[in-house]
Amino acid sequence: MTATDSLLGRFFCEPVIAGLLDERARLQGMLDFEAALARAQARCGVIPQAAAGPIGAACDATGFDIGELAAATALAGNPVIPLVKQLTAKVGDIDAKAARWVHWGATSQDAIDTGTMLQMRAVLDVLSPRVDALCDRLAQLARDERGTGLPGRTLLQQAVPVTFGLKAAGWLDALLRVRGKLRQARGESVVLQFGGAAGTLASLQDRGLDVAQALSAELALSLPALPWHAARDRIVELGSAFALLTGVLGKLARDIVLLMQSEVAEAFEPSGTGKGGSSAMPHKRNPVGCVAAIAAATRAPGLVSTLYAAMVQEHERAVGAWHAEWDVLPELARLAAGSLAQMHVVVEGLELDRERMREHLGSHGGLLYAEAVTVTLAAHIGKRDAHALVEAASKQSLAQSRRLLDVLLEQPRVREHLGVDELQALFAPGSWCGMADAWIDRVLRSHVAGTAKT
Numbered sequence: 001m002t003a004t005d006s007l008l009g010r011f012f013c014e015p016v017i018a019g020l021l022d023e024r025a026r027l028q029g030m031l032d033f034e035a036a037l038a039r040a041q042a043r044c045g046v047i048p049q050a051a052a053g054p055i056g057a058a059c060d061a062t063g064f065d066i067g068e069l070a071a072a073t074a075l076a077g078n079p080v081i082p083l084v085k086q087l088t089a090k091v092g093d094i095d096a097k098a099a100r101w102v103h104w105g106a107t108s109q110d111a112i113d114t115g116t117m118l119q120m121r122a123v124l125d126v127l128s129p130r131v132d133a134l135c136d137r138l139a140q141l142a143r144d145e146r147g148t149g150l151p152g153r154t155l156l157q158q159a160v161p162v163t164f165g166l167k168a169a170g171w172l173d174a175l176l177r178v179r180g181k182l183r184q185a186r187g188e189s190v191v192l193q194f195g196g197a198a199g200t201l202a203s204l205q206d207r208g209l210d211v212a213q214a215l216s217a218e219l220a221l222s223l224p225a226l227p228w229h230a231a232r233d234r235i236v237e238l239g240s241a242f243a244l245l246t247g248v249l250g251k252l253a254r255d256i257v258l259l260m261q262s263e264v265a266e267a268f269e270p271s272g273t274g275k276g277g278s279s280a281m282p283h284k285r286n287p288v289g290c291v292a293a294i295a296a297a298t299r300a301p302g303l304v305s306t307l308y309a310a311m312v313q314e315h316e317r318a319v320g321a322w323h324a325e326w327d328v329l330p331e332l333a334r335l336a337a338g339s340l341a342q343m344h345v346v347v348e349g350l351e352l353d354r355e356r357m358r359e360h361l362g363s364h365g366g367l368l369y370a371e372a373v374t375v376t377l378a379a380h381i382g383k384r385d386a387h388a389l390v391e392a393a394s395k396q397s398l399a400q401s402r403r404l405l406d407v408l409l410e411q412p413r414v415r416e417h418l419g420v421d422e423l424q425a426l427f428a429p430g431s432w433c434g435m436a437d438a439w440i441d442r443v444l445r446s447h448v449a450g451t452a453k454t
Helices: 015-021 023-043 049-058 066-076 080-094 108-144 164-188 202-219 233-260 288-309 321-348 354-361 364-381 383-400 404-409 412-417 420-426 436-452
Strands: 149-154 157-163
Touching (some): 015 321, 023 049, 023 080, 023 108, 023 202, 049 080, 080 108, 108 164, 108 233, 108 436, 149 164, 149 354, 233 288, 288 321, 364 404, 364 420, 383 404, 383 412
Antiparallel strands (some): 149 157
16 A cells, blocks of 8 residues: 555655655665665675576565565564565575575665665656746746736735735745755765675675675665765755755745635635535635645654754664654655645646736725835935834824825825825836846746756
């Protein structure tokens, strides 16, 4: 059973990634290490050439009983101990002489860590084009909606005008940085683990480095400067990259959820049969994809903190801290993948009510433009006096439910310096967006440059 077969599985993950991280895949990763180790050692003359074939033939996860291995793992302390025992027996059924060379010179952690790295590489290779696709869609939104004005909101209150294109560019900018972190983790942290009992490969005598290099080539995994049994920064970097992805997607989701509130109603997740309904209220349209992404972003920090805590390991091999990583890193990858799948659907089908956004720019008497008036007036009467004058006018506007523009037009000190046309221009829907277009262009250039590197 994969993670997506559970009741909540498809809410938090998705089938392809779930298949790369299920128990069968975990087992196959360790077996791929064992098969490659035999081939590498045969190439180096450490074990007989004839042994590699039978060992490789037996390294098929479908031939192992995961339930039986799980029971044995609870007693052994890690899954490799019973796995090697069963693998040796299976190889012996093929070639009794080859069986003596199974797992030669390696330790359990070599198989588990390298198997994990093979899984993480596969996950990152699937996620990478999906992140690219979401970046492309956000870039399109930034371009297409650069002229779509709406209220900017700080502390959940209307502040000054922004554009939806700028919001999309902000989401894109963050996702581009995370894409860089994922690429960095793929290039620097996905490496071979092969050190034997205490990192010296002493059991291979003077052939240890030769075998390590051959094994690195067999698995197409980079060979680090030395084994890293108790140095876990690579695992932390991978987990942190996944957590950053869930966090960035959670921020995007949170913004859309807030824009989707009934009282705001400026943007909406795509709807569909059976999507976003309520068991009690037939009128509701709930933000399902965003909810999943926010939930994932809420769970990720606690998980990644476990990886940071597990960095403090004892001497050459850990007592418990290494074991704490086993379920945590795959779960972070699942959450990141599930969140990415959900938000791709949301962003791809995002519905915007541009007229509603425009109406909100003029709501509350046009108070969003108070800063524009203050800055313009300050050039004539100074910042302190301008701020006090516009603040008083804003309070009067709210108290009397009148437009701020009309209140200001009645102020002699304002009319002394600003004419009717100048004041009206300050309250125009497309005014006071500052450097929004410039920021959008800068992010779009970054997107183009980053895409060219792939």
